[in-house]
Amino acid sequence: MLMALQLDVLEGNVLEVLRLLRSTRNALAPISRIPPEVLAHIPDFWDHHGQDVITLTHVCQAWRDIFTSRSSLWIDFDCNNPHKTRVYLERSKSFPIRVVLLESEIGDLPLDDSALEIVSGAIGRLGSLAIDVAPEKFQDITNRLFRSAPLLESLDILMHPPSGANPNLVLPPLLFDGDLSSLRNLHLQGICTELPWRNMVNLISFQLGAPSSGEISLTHLLDFLEGAPRLLKVEIYLITLAEDAQRGRMVSLPRLKSISVRWLRSPSALLYHLVMPAGVKVAFELFHVEDFPPETPESLRSLSDFKEIRIKFSEYYEPSIRFTGSNGKANFKLYAPQAEAAWHTALELLGLLDVSKTEHLELICSGPISGDVLYAGLLRMTNLHTLTISQCHNLSSLVCVLDPDRDPSNVLVCPKLEKLILYIGTEREFDTLRMTNMAAARASRGSVLKFVRITSRVELAQVVLGLREQVLHLECESTVDDEDVSDEEDPDEVPCW
Structure with missing residues (x-):
């Protein structure tokens, strides 16, 4: 090396000397090792x-x-620049490519027709495709997607038509030559489709929502699901289903883990035709309880060994009911203008399911709960072990429900109840004697309250004195902090008991 440098200097080749020195320095740098x-x-x-x-x-x-x-x-393409697209295609060689076609009014670079044409020639290498463009661009893009895509595993088409517009966007039936058997994830939003693809043997996640216009045929939807036996997750929202399916037709989804039906009129129209395995998580969001049928679908009845129930009606959260159990999970969200109406709606739903095996119940309500409503809800819970009531504004009503003497027939509500947890609001008129008598009456019937915890914003001295003799373990706390109210929990988390 030194001899070469000396020769180069003698020959006056200074630039070559500098190049050799730089390459030598780079070769000795730690990162070069x-x-x-x-x-x-x-x-x-x-x-x-x-x-x-x-x-x-x-x-x-x-x-x-x-x-x-x-x-x-x-492998990541945005189709904004034809030169960049060509370079990426050359360097990615035979790897499956990921294409995101995004065009909005928030500063995104516009899609280039030449770049789109280059990508359309490489459809056979598509691994994933996401389309989120203006309606006028949608048809131009889908017209290019007519060849087969044997490597395509993920397809997301999210259309957001302008407010008041009704472009009636329709997905071409021969998209990718009508063969999407390689797909694992499919999400369609804001477009119409009759779901013609039947061979969906690799599909594990499916989302369908908010078509631009028209109804979705239930028969076509069932055909689609029948061709996707490996589905793990299904989410359907904001859809009007044409109930044209043959009565008694059943489609089995043996690997299903969760199904979510949101803002769908009469969701049971779909559930009546599905056979779901034990352990599946079912989620509903309903505008009205009338959207749920008077008879429970067999698919839900098989999931009704619920061990825990949480009913939530608060001014801070949308009303919801959550069931969890060894055979499955269900989560209902309701929309009711008043708390009292919401409680009656919740009881209607509870009446559709078997809650006799329920061991834990949590009620959250910012408004008063009438004794009759509580009695009707608790009477069938013969195995209830733990009762938690948050933001309780009418303790006397609750005590009356649990007292065997409240009913002429002397029926014992929740005979196995051993744990009572109360979060009391600012109610000042405690009927201490009634609460003490309730605990004593239950104990005389063989139902001993072994653990009672009361958290309140008022003085609890009289309650403590009255219950100390009747309860094996009593905890009372007076506080003015909101942090003790369990309504601040994450609404999507199932409580730990």
Whole structure:
């Protein structure tokens, strides 16, 4: 090396000398000691989309050679620039590519027709495709997607028509030559489709919602689900179903883990035709209880060994009912203008399901709960072990319900109740004697309250004195802090008992 430098100096080739010195210095740098096969994996540890990948290739010639030969770094396409699209296609070689076609009014670069044409010629390499564009651009894009895509695993089409517009966007029946058997994830929103694809053997996640116009045929939807036996997750929302399915037709989803039906008129029209395994999580969001049928579908009846129930009506949250148990989970969200009406709605839903095996019940309500409503709800819970009532504004009504003497027939409500947890509001008129008598009457019938916890914003001295003799373990706390009210819990989390 030294002899070569001396010859170059003698020949006056100063630029070549500088180049050799720079390459020698680079070769001795610590980062140059990292093996190329290790260096090539460094971009896996950060978001290497867009300009970041290109910047890597401008550090030095060695880095350029390493990163341009790493095909998996060049698989993300946005179709904003035809030159960039060609370079990415060349460098990604045979890897499946990910294409995101996004065009909105918030500063996104416009889609380039030349770039779209280049990508449409490589449909056979599509691994995932996401489309979120204006309605006028949608038809132009889908017209290019007519060839088969055997590597496509994820398809997201999210349309957001302008307010007041009704473009009646329709998904072409021959999209990808009508064959989407390679799909694992499918999400369709804001477009019409009759779901013609039947061979969906690899599909594990399916979302369908808010078609731009018209109804979705229940028969076509069942055909689709029947062709997707490996489904793990189904979400359907804001859809009008045409109830044209043959009576008695049943479609089995043996691997299903969760199904969510939101804002769908008469969701049972779909559930009546589904056979779901034990352990599936079922979620509903209903505008009216009338949207639920008077008879429970067999698919839900098989899930009705619920061990825990949580009913929530608060001014801070939408009304909801959550069931959890060994055979499954169900979560109902209701929309009722008043708390009292919401309680009656909740009881109607509870009446559709078997709650005799329920062991834990939590009630959250910012308004008063009438004794008759509580009595009707608790009477069938013969195995209830724990009762939690948050934001209780009418303690006397609750005590009356649990007291065997409140009913001429002397029926014992919740005979196995052993644990009572109360979060009391600002009610000042405690009927201490009634509460003490209730505990004593239950004990005389063989139903001993072994644990009682009362958290209140008022003085509890009289309650403590009255119950100390009747309860095996009593905890009382007076507080003015909102943090003790359990209504601040995450509404999507099932409480721990």
